[in-house]
Amino acid sequence: MKFPSIFRTNQPRRFQINPRHYDPVREEIDQRTQSIKRELEARGVLESEQKLKEDRGYRHGSSIRGAFTSGSPIKKQPSSVMQSAGLMRTIIFVLLVGGFGGYLYLGPDFFYYVLYLGVSVALLIGLFKLKPKKANE
Template identity: 40%
Template sequence: MRIPSIIRLPRYKNFDYTPRHYDPVKEDIEERTRKIKNDMNEDAESGTTSSIAGAFRRKTGSSFTGTNYSTSLLQLVIAVILLGGFVGYLFYGNQVFYFLMLGVPVYLYFRFRGIFFKK
C-alpha cells in the first residue's frame, strides 16, 4: 500500500506513436474531386454558375486570423493600466489606485463619446 504524499514524483511518460503517410498527390486529387462535386451540386440547384460566390463561401469557412483595431487597442489599454498600476504601486503605494480610479472612468468617457478615439 502506498503512503499519500504532497510531493509528486516524476514518472516515466509513455509515448505512443502511430506513423501516418502523407501523400500530397492523393490529397490534391481528393480535394479537386470534392470541389467538382460541390460545384456540380450547386449548379444543379441554382441553374447558374457563380465563381465569385464560391470564392466568398470558401473564405468564410477559413479560421479567424486577425483582430480588428478596437480589440487590439483595448487589450493594449488594459495591459498599460495593469502594468502602470503595478509599477505605480511599487513607487507610490496605494495612491496610484486612487489615480486609476479617476483615470479609467475619464478614459471610458472619452472613449464612448468618440472625442479622442474613433470607433
C-alpha cells in the first residue's frame, strides 16, 4: 500500500523499442505505385492529391487535428509563479512545519501571534492598494 505524499517520486524509465521490418516486396510495390501515379498525373489522367485537397477546402489541414490536446489543461504551462503546483506544495509544507515548530516553541499563543501578523499584513496590503498612484509614474 502506498502512503500519500506531497512530493512526486520519479518512476523508472521503461525500455521501449519500436521494431522496424524491411519488406522488399512491399517496398517495390510502393515504388511502382508512386511511379505510376506520377506518370498518370503527368499525362493529366489523374489529379494530384494536393490539388484535390485544395478543391475540397482542406488548405490548412483538418480542423479537428490537435483540437483535444490544444485545449487540455494538462499541457498548458503555468502562466504565473503562484499557479505552479510545486511552489504551492512548498509553501504549504513550510507553513505546516513552521506552525508545528512555533506551537512546540511558544505553545498555543503562537496561533494568536500568527493571526495578528496575518491581519496586520492584510491591512498593510489594503492600505497600499488604496494609496493613490503618482501622476508621473
